[in-house]
Amino acid sequence: MKVTEIAKLLDAEFLCGDSRQDTEILCACGADMMSDVLAFTKHDAILMTGLVNNHVIRTAEMMDIPCILFVRGKRPAQDIIDMAEEREMVLLATDKPMFTTCGILYQNGIKGGMRGE
Amino acid sequence: MTMIYTRDYEIEKEDFVAAGEVSARIKNKLKQLGVAPALIRKIAIASYEAEINMIIHSYGGHMQLDIDEDSIKITCADTGPGIPDIDLAMQEGYSTASDTVREMGFGAGMGLPNMSKNSDNMHIESSPAGTTVTLKFQM
Numbered sequence: 001m002k003v004t005e006i007a008k009l010l011d012a013e014f015l016c017g018d019s020r021q022d023t024e025i026l027c028a029c030g031a032d033m034m035s036d037v038l039a040f041t042k043h044d045a046i047l048m049t050g051l052v053n054n055h056v057i058r059t060a061e062m063m064d065i066p067c068i069l070f071v072r073g074k075r076p077a078q079d080i081i082d083m084a085e086e087r088e089m090v091l092l093a094t095d096k097p098m099f100t101t102c103g104i105l106y107q108n109g110i111k112g113g114m115r116g117e
Numbered sequence: 118m119t120m121i122y123t124r125d126y127e128i129e130k131e132d133f134v135a136a137g138e139v140s141a142r143i144k145n146k147l148k149q150l151g152v153a154p155a156l157i158r159k160i161a162i163a164s165y166e167a168e169i170n171m172i173i174h175s176y177g178g179h180m181q182l183d184i185d186e187d188s189i190k191i192t193c194a195d196t197g198p199g200i201p202d203i204d205l206a207m208q209e210g211y212s213t214a215s216d217t218v219r220e221m222g223f224g225a226g227m228g229l230p231n232m233s234k235n236s237d238n239m240h241i242e243s244s245p246a247g248t249t250v251t252l253k254f255q256m
Contacts, residue, residue: 032222033219033222033223033225034221034222034223035222035223035224035225035226035227035228035231036225036227038162038165038166038227038231039225039227039230039231039234043158051221051222053221053222054134054136054137055133055136055137055221055222055223056222058136058137058140058141058165059137059165059222061137061141061144062137062140062141062144062158062161062162062164062165063158063161063162064154064158
């Protein structure tokens with residue numbers, strides 16, 4: 001699924017990377033613990049999180065995660081958005097909570113990003 | 118064995134702002150050298166876990182990257198306080214990280230097990246004078 005379709009499904013706003021809205025997403029991982037993301041996520045994933053610090057961007061960078069979606073109305077500070085833009089990532093933000101976000105994406109064919117799923 | 122590249126990086130205690138910079142530099146170097154993307158990802162994950170561990174738990178130290186023709190080695194050496202029980206630290210879910218560290222998204226007790234999973238060989242030596250973790254990856 002393309003990032004632009006995900007944004008539409010979740011009424012999400014592009015915080016950066018709107019020129020990369022054709023990025024393909026195969027699976028998803030929802031976590032506020034970056035340790036869990038590092039342990040389990042497959043590649044070409046969208047990361048859904050309520051954490052808005054620089055470690056989210058760093059973790060995504062290490063994992064080759066091209067798109068991060070902030071849930072529950074969380075918005076990172078501009079320096080974090082700039083960090084993501086430098087790394088050519090897509091950042092999205094939705095007011096929907098984590099559970100609803102995961103449910104909508106799952107219903108629309110996005111599968112889990114954990115190993116073994 | 119011909120050494121292709123060697124580089125030492127300093128890691129400072131509790132420098133959470135810089136956390137990940139060394140691993141990002143290692144990752145970019147491996148990309149430049151044309152290492153396979155799947156291997157780069159494994160090395161980046163192990164390296165990032167190691168770097169975060171040093172920042173959270175140690176008094177600081179150095180990470181050294183050594184690349185030769187058929188393997189990549191990352192040596193993480195700190196100046197203490199040491200890991201009292203390595204077997205316990207290797208258990209998934211065991212963590213001594215503070216609440217502050219957990220609020221930053223770390224301290225799930227997955228660091229050492231994940232470093233072991235992503236490397237071909239991991240060796241730990243620890244005493245109160247310091248811990249050295251050696252991670253080896255075959256090309």
